[in-house]
Amino acid sequence: xxxxxxxxxxxxxxxxxxxxxxxxxxxxxxxxxxxxxxxxxxxxxxxxxxxxxxxxxxxxxxxxxxxxxxxxxxxxxxxxxx
Amino acid sequence: xxxxxxxxxxxxxxxxxxxxxxxxxxxxxxxxxxxxxxxxxxxxxxxxxxxxxxxxxxxxxxxxxxxxxxxxxxxxxxxxxxxxxxxxxxxxxxxxxxxxxxxxxxxxxxxxxxxxxxxxxxxxxxxxxxxxxxxxxxxxxxxxxxxxxxxxxxxxxxxxxxxxxxxxxxxxxxxxxxxxxxxxxxxxxxxxxxxxxxxxxxxxxx
Numbered sequence: 001x002x003x004x005x006x007x008x009x010x011x012x013x014x015x016x017x018x019x020x021x022x023x024x025x026x027x028x029x030x031x032x033x034x035x036x037x038x039x040x041x042x043x044x045x046x047x048x049x050x051x052x053x054x055x056x057x058x059x060x061x062x063x064x065x066x067x068x069x070x071x072x073x074x075x076x077x078x079x080x081x082x
Numbered sequence: 083x084x085x086x087x088x089x090x091x092x093x094x095x096x097x098x099x100x101x102x103x104x105x106x107x108x109x110x111x112x113x114x115x116x117x118x119x120x121x122x123x124x125x126x127x128x129x130x131x132x133x134x135x136x137x138x139x140x141x142x143x144x145x146x147x148x149x150x151x152x153x154x155x156x157x158x159x160x161x162x163x164x165x166x167x168x169x170x171x172x173x174x175x176x177x178x179x180x181x182x183x184x185x186x187x188x189x190x191x192x193x194x195x196x197x198x199x200x201x202x203x204x205x206x207x208x209x210x211x212x213x214x215x216x217x218x219x220x221x222x223x224x225x226x227x228x229x230x231x232x233x234x235x236x237x238x239x240x241x242x243x244x245x246x247x248x249x250x251x252x253x254x255x256x257x258x259x260x261x262x263x264x265x266x267x268x269x270x271x272x273x274x275x276x277x278x279x280x281x282x283x284x285x286x287x288x
Contacts, residue, residue, distance in 0.1 A: 008247045032247035064279030
């Protein structure tokens with residue numbers, strides 16, 4: 001079970017929303033963060049978020065029980081930790 | 083996480099409409115210059131920052147000290163950007179500084195509005211200088227220009243107010259960084275993300 005944490009700030013709303021829209025994703029609002037959890041891999045398409053590069057590359061605040069396998073101009077992909 | 087003591091102090095300070103610490107901005111930041119004419123033109127004429135204090139000083143103290151002129155430009159809030167011109171000092175510039183470390187060392191001046199930022203961009207370009215970059219960062223929009231001393235000057239305007247979430251995240255990020263640099267694991271962004279998640283999860287009631 002992998003959890004992606006995004007800072008609960010206006011500039012990251014579109015990123016957490018695209019992450020939360022992935023099949024099987026569950027969303028929880030914590031104090032200061034939006035947590036998106038999935039039993040499987042989570043992929044966020046950068047273009048779907050519409051955010052600028054400076055926001056995209058600082059959007060990921062924390063990763064629980066997961067491994068970032070891709071974080072580039074195309075996508076953020078996190079797989080469950082082995 | 084913010085310690086209860088710090089949190090209580092900050093809450094008390096916020097109620098009182100005051101800061102939780104006694105620092106009131108930058109008194110001055112100082113740099114050596116080998117080009118006083120260019121420096122005075124850049125800050126005084128191009129940026130329009132008033133020259134508010136100078137001192138001419140006979141060398142005293144350590145033997146390497148030289149006679150010098152120290153001059154101060156107002157950068158708002160009674161803060162100053164200051165320069166030393168040392169008579170007889172050979173110019174020096176570190177040509178071996180890696181680009182990443184060069185970019186990491188800069189001065190960011192604050193303006194309140196887009197109009198202010200555009201105004202400075204125009205002043206700089208009208209003076210025949212080139213803006214290095216104009217960037218929409220996460221919470222500020224910035225323009226960058228090199229001063230005659232090679233110092234990277236950023237001028238930034240806020241895109242939003244900082245919030246309690248920013249302050250909490252700053253505490254958690256700093257703690258995670260302290261934890262990973264003190265641990266046996268290689269300090270990486272992946273390690274930081276992982277440690278931050280542990281700290282966030284432990285702060286949330288089950």
